Amino acid sequence: MDWNLQQMSKLLEVVFENAHEPMIVTDKDGKILLLNRSYREFLNVQDVIGQPVTDVIENTRMHIVGQEGVAEIADIQQIKGQNMIAHRIPIMDEGKVIAVLGTVLFQDVQELTALAAMVAQLKDELTYYKKELRRRMGATYHFDQIVGYSQKLQELKGFSLKVAKSDSTVLITGESGTGKELFAHAIHAESKRKMGPFIRVNCAAIPDSLLESELFGYEEGAFTGAVRRGKKGKFELANHGTILLDEIGDMPLPLQAKLLRVLQEKEVERVGAVRTTPIDVRVIASTNSDMLQSIKEGKFRADLYYRLNVVSLSIPPLRERLEDLPELVSNLLKQLGESTGVAVRTIDEEVWNVFRGYSWPGNVRELKNVLERALHLMEDDVLKKEHIWLPVSDEGSLPSLSVPTHAVRPLKQVLEEAEQEALRQAMQQAGGNKLSAAKLLQISKSSFYEKWEKYQ
Numbered sequence: 001m002d003w004n005l006q007q008m009s010k011l012l013e014v015v016f017e018n019a020h021e022p023m024i025v026t027d028k029d030g031k032i033l034l035l036n037r038s039y040r041e042f043l044n045v046q047d048v049i050g051q052p053v054t055d056v057i058e059n060t061r062m063h064i065v066g067q068e069g070v071a072e073i074a075d076i077q078q079i080k081g082q083n084m085i086a087h088r089i090p091i092m093d094e095g096k097v098i099a100v101l102g103t104v105l106f107q108d109v110q111e112l113t114a115l116a117a118m119v120a121q122l123k124d125e126l127t128y129y130k131k132e133l134r135r136r137m138g139a140t141y142h143f144d145q146i147v148g149y150s151q152k153l154q155e156l157k158g159f160s161l162k163v164a165k166s167d168s169t170v171l172i173t174g175e176s177g178t179g180k181e182l183f184a185h186a187i188h189a190e191s192k193r194k195m196g197p198f199i200r201v202n203c204a205a206i207p208d209s210l211l212e213s214e215l216f217g218y219e220e221g222a223f224t225g226a227v228r229r230g231k232k233g234k235f236e237l238a239n240h241g242t243i244l245l246d247e248i249g250d251m252p253l254p255l256q257a258k259l260l261r262v263l264q265e266k267e268v269e270r271v272g273a274v275r276t277t278p279i280d281v282r283v284i285a286s287t288n289s290d291m292l293q294s295i296k297e298g299k300f301r302a303d304l305y306y307r308l309n310v311v312s313l314s315i316p317p318l319r320e321r322l323e324d325l326p327e328l329v330s331n332l333l334k335q336l337g338e339s340t341g342v343a344v345r346t347i348d349e350e351v352w353n354v355f356r357g358y359s360w361p362g363n364v365r366e367l368k369n370v371l372e373r374a375l376h377l378m379e380d381d382v383l384k385k386e387h388i389w390l391p392v393s394d395e396g397s398l399p400s401l402s403v404p405t406h407a408v409r410p411l412k413q414v415l416e417e418a419e420q421e422a423l424r425q426a427m428q429q430a431g432g433n434k435l436s437a438a439k440l441l442q443i444s445k446s447s448f449y450e451k452w453e454k455y456q
């Protein structure tokens with residue numbers, strides 16, 4: 001429709017009259033030309049067209065703006081005992097004021113205060129939910145939190161960043177504590193799935209009998225003790241996101257066959273289900289065991305290994321990148337300083353000698369634990385050699401300490417320390433392989449994991 005002048009003028013009149021905000025137009029001397037319904041109702045006036053604005057609206061400055069030609073934005077004006085926020089805008093023609101438009105944004109600043117309070121509350125809630133979402137989705141680490149300037153680590157980070165953008169399945173290998181999980185988190189956080197969930201399953205920590213239903217879920221009445229209406233498995237929970245299958249080397253053979261089908265068909269079958277559910281999940285698997293050896297021994301399916309190993313990331317042990325020690329130590333001390341409240345100002349040169357001479361079988365995690373223990377032994381803010389407690393078996397010529405024996409401590413603490421030490425020694429003897437470590441300690445794999453996670 002083409003609008004003629006008359007129709008356009010009618011339209012503007014209707015818009016002005018019915019606007020929700022109170023609006024007024026005066027001439028340059030402050031004589032009222034237009035006053036819309038919202039403003040009339042608020043002022044409780046009827047026919048005021050042609051009257052001086054000063055007679056109709058308290059504390060008005062429309063006439064002043066008409067004379068001075070300078071707009072006044074968000075000026076607080078009290079009318080009928082209420083604080084209003086008024087805008088007064090001169091309307092110019094050929095450099096001269098011909099009229100003034102006045103609007104009231106909030107009929108009372110209390111409304112604005114209430115609105116501001118509401119926005120602040122919503123912002124707080126949003127921050128909370130964002131944090132909660134992140135916590136639940138679990139992707140709490142990013143590439144910039146993976147510390148280390150060594151060429152090996154830098155190259156690995158660069159490659160992983162590229163890998164993150166693709167949707168390929170990734171197999172991360174490396175000794176215990178090298179940062180496999182850290183890399184998996186970072187890959188998810190950098191991928192196009194970052195808004196989706198990140199679900200981690202430790203295949204070794206869950207007893208074999210439960211792993212299938214944990215991973216794939218179960219249908220109503222699938223087995224005794226099953227929750228009514230069934231339960232989603234981790235794969236379904238990870239839909240549109242990433243699943244980290246940690247310690248994949250420990251997955252029992254029958255489940256390996258089922259996992260292979262999931263990877264091939266991109267659908268899961270809950271335990272006891274007659275139908276399959278399509279899923280869209282990126283799989284990252286990680287292991288610290290020698291997968292090729294496991295294949296040779298018939299413990300791991302070769303076809304699954306090749307399905308998982310589309311892209312492989314091998315994280316070098318700490319002893320092969322000792323040049324990362326300064327950055328790691330400073331970063332870990334910062335983190336630990338926040339949680340323990342102990343700050344380190346200086347590190348004795350001897351500490352570095354000890355660190356550089358040690359083989360770090362537990363890698364970065366062990367470094368973190370050693371530093372945490374040292375913080376508790378420090379009396380001032382200088383980290384010294386005598387605060388560093390390294391395992392006796394690896395001691396050699398190292399000036400490491402044993403735990404002070406003179407003080408009697410609570411039995412619980414002594415037992416826990418002994419247990420922790422036993423786990424650590426078993427891991428060291430088992431070359432970082434948790435399954436072998438559990439065997440050495442003659443405890444079940446899941447019980448080993450429970451204890452291991454407790455002390456980490």
Ligand SMILES: Nc1ncnc2c1ncn2[C@@H]1O[C@H](COP(=O)(O)OP(=O)(O)OP(=O)(O)O)[C@@H](O)[C@H]1O
Nearest residue numbers: 145146147175176177178179180181182288364365
């Ligand atoms: N490059 C790194 N920079 C900073 N922190 C690191 C780095 N590598 C590892 N860490 C820290 O060391 C600890 C162990 O890392 P992570 O759990 O990722 O190791 P992992 O290889 O998955 O171990 P496991 O095989 O025992 O599960 C974590 O606290 C992690 O934040």
